[in-house]
Amino acid sequence: MGRVAAMGRPPQVWDYWRPIGSGGGSGIVELGTVRGLDVALPVHFHxxxxxxxxxxGRRRFVIAGDLREAGPGEGVHIPAGTPHRSLCGADEVVCINLYTPPGLYAAPEAIAGLAGHWRRTGGLGWPDLTRIAEDHRRPIGTGVEPASAFTGCDAWDSVGDAARRAGMSREGYSRRFRKHHGVPPHAFGLQERLNEARLLLRAGESIAAVAADTGFTDQSHLGRCFRRAFGVTPGRYRAG
Incomplete structure (x- = not known):
């Protein structure tokens, strides 16, 4: 994260990394590293x-409508499927994000383990992250899957189709959906498509194929939406 920016451009704020092979036996899906002032992202979920x-620095999130902050040596857990957005602060932020299967690790204990190691050694490497995470892996069968925000319809349906299936007006369906899930249905549908794109890019599919498979007009359309949600282009993300 200490790389110098090329040709005088500002450093890349967001990077994503994935373990090669088995990742040392870890269940970590990927690692995100964040460094910079402009760390704000709009509402999204994973x-x-x-x-x-x-x-x-300080990371600031609005999670399900509540402001959460964390300073050096502190952490925040955002459960799978939870809408959230990140805010900018006054100082440069340096932090890491671990993305893990829902419920696989005991998050508060894992964060405490990361804090203890960081205070003792002043650093965190990939072996440290995987070891500390594995120290707090829950027994098999105790993890939880995120509930789908759509019931009785396809998440990629139009709002009108979903409302008809639910036997409601479009306006009534949208109001109830937003009240229950924190985002309007069209925003949820877009985010589901972006999360599917994220999965396909991690699997190595071409950007053009991913755009077609997830219902975007073309690569440019996918790229604009993807960068806005995750801070990087699909190409940079795929190369992680």
Whole structure:
């Protein structure tokens, strides 16, 4: 995360990394590293649990309508499927995000383990992250899957189709959906498509194929939406 920016451009704020092969036996899906001032992202959610651990500055999130903050040596757990957005602060932020299968790790204990190691050694490497996470893996069968925000319809349906299936007006369906899930149905549908794109890119599919498979007009359309939600282009994400 200490790389120098090329040609005088500002450093990349967001990067995503994935373990090669088995990742040392870890269940971690991927690691995100964040460094910069402009760390704000709009409302989105992940299919994985997110564990954010701050090394410098302060990370600020609005999670299900509540403001959460974490400073150096502190962390935040965002459960899978939970709408959230991140805010900018006054100082540069340096932090890591661990993305893990829903409920696989005991998040508060894992964050405490990361904090203890960081205080003792002043650093965190990939072996440290995987070891500490595995120290807090829950027994098989105790994890939880995120509930789908759609009931009785396809998440990629139009709002009108979903409302008809639910026997409601479009306006009534949208109001109830937003009240229950924190985001309007069209925003949820877009985010589901982006999360599917994220999964396909991790599997190595071409950007053009991913755009077609997830219902985007073309690569440019996918790229604009993807970067806005996750801070990086699909190409940079795929290369992680």
């Amino acid at each position: 299919r994985e649990d997110q564990l954010t651990f701050v090394l410098a």
